Amino acid sequence: MGIETSVANKKEKEFCELEKAKNPILDPYPNPKANTNSKGKKGRRRHLKKAAVVSPVQKLYDTCKEVFKDRRPGIVPHPDSIDKLRAVLDDIKPEDVGLSPEMPYFRSPAAGRTPAIRYLHLHECDKFSIGIFCFPPSGVIPLHNHPGMTVFSKLLFGTLHIKSYDWVVDGPCNVSAVANPSDVKQSEIQQPPVQLAKVKINSNFTAPCNPTILYPAEGGNMHRFTAVTACAVLDVLGPPYSDAEGRHCTYYYDFPFGNFSVDGVSVPEEERESYAWLQDKGKQPEEFAVVGELYGGTWCFFTLQLLYIKG
Numbered sequence: 001m002g003i004e005t006s007v008a009n010k011k012e013k014e015f016c017e018l019e020k021a022k023n024p025i026l027d028p029y030p031n032p033k034a035n036t037n038s039k040g041k042k043g044r045r046r047h048l049k050k051a052a053v054v055s056p057v058q059k060l061y062d063t064c065k066e067v068f069k070d071r072r073p074g075i076v077p078h079p080d081s082i083d084k085l086r087a088v089l090d091d092i093k094p095e096d097v098g099l100s101p102e103m104p105y106f107r108s109p110a111a112g113r114t115p116a117i118r119y120l121h122l123h124e125c126d127k128f129s130i131g132i133f134c135f136p137p138s139g140v141i142p143l144h145n146h147p148g149m150t151v152f153s154k155l156l157f158g159t160l161h162i163k164s165y166d167w168v169v170d171g172p173c174n175v176s177a178v179a180n181p182s183d184v185k186q187s188e189i190q191q192p193p194v195q196l197a198k199v200k201i202n203s204n205f206t207a208p209c210n211p212t213i214l215y216p217a218e219g220g221n222m223h224r225f226t227a228v229t230a231c232a233v234l235d236v237l238g239p240p241y242s243d244a245e246g247r248h249c250t251y252y253y254d255f256p257f258g259n260f261s262v263d264g265v266s267v268p269e270e271e272r273e274s275y276a277w278l279q280d281k282g283k284q285p286e287e288f289a290v291v292g293e294l295y296g297g298t299w300c301f302f303t304l305q306l307l308y309i310k311g
């Protein structure tokens with residue numbers, strides 16, 4: 001899901017520099033050499049106290065920087081690094097990022113209107129991105145992929161339905177399908193290519209729960225999020241989407257296995273629910289509305305202080 005971030009990055013940088021100059025206690029890693037005051041032990045104690053204050057979001061940023069330092073598309077971080085980042089995400093609470101279900105982002109839309117999903121951008125570089133999706137009830141992020149990425153999704157509050165798939169290894173790849181003869185209308189239409197996928201997750205998750213993790217070729221690389229209640233999801237992508245590097249976000253239709261016939265492909269009747277044919281939608285679905293929020297755009301100053309990230 002491509003979200004415009006350049007303005008947000010500029011605002012973030014401006015905010016960090018402004019606040020650091022105005023209030024040096026926000027800097028969690030002050031330069032010891034710069035502490036040249038002559039207050040002796042008192043000054044050193046104050047320095048130690050400042051060094052110990054690291055916000056959960058700063059900790060997340062620092063951990064991501066370490067975990068994704070050797071980022072290369074398709075390369076999964078070491079299992080120890082995965083565990084480390086998972087543990088940091090486990091500890092993050094809605095209040096750490098200044099969110100609560102009572103905020104306007106999470107209100108139901110007017111009758112007949114598509115629930116708009118907000119994306120709060122925290123950080124993006126060429127190695128990883130961090131952001132939060134805010135869902136009103138019934139908000140949907142349609143089925144999409146994460147090419148070459150490792151993605152951590154932490155549900156901060158609410159209940160979210162996740163349906164995810166992985167490609168079937170050695171399965172038919174972008175083949176022409178013939179619609180099931182029982183669907184006369186569809187069988188008359190030339191079908192775009194489809195690819196066979198296996199269901200990985202098809203469940204509701206209610207916070208607090210463990211983060212879900214997907215990988216380039218397993219763990220449910222293609223997923224759809226549907227908000228059962230208002231909810232917020234903290235997402236870490238490593239590496240992020242990049243059109244320049246060929247990591248586009250592709251959206252898919254998913255059709256039941258029985259809808260199409262492909263030469264040489266069969267699945268036992270009792271296992272058919274676990275498979276689906278995925279078809280490239282070709283563009284971002286029109287009904288999918290994501291509003292990117294500037295970092296600090298509508299958040300209160302207190303929240304901005306909590307979200308201060310030292311890059």
Ligand SMILES: [Fe+2]
Nearest residue numbers: 144145146223
């Ligand atoms: Fe996703």
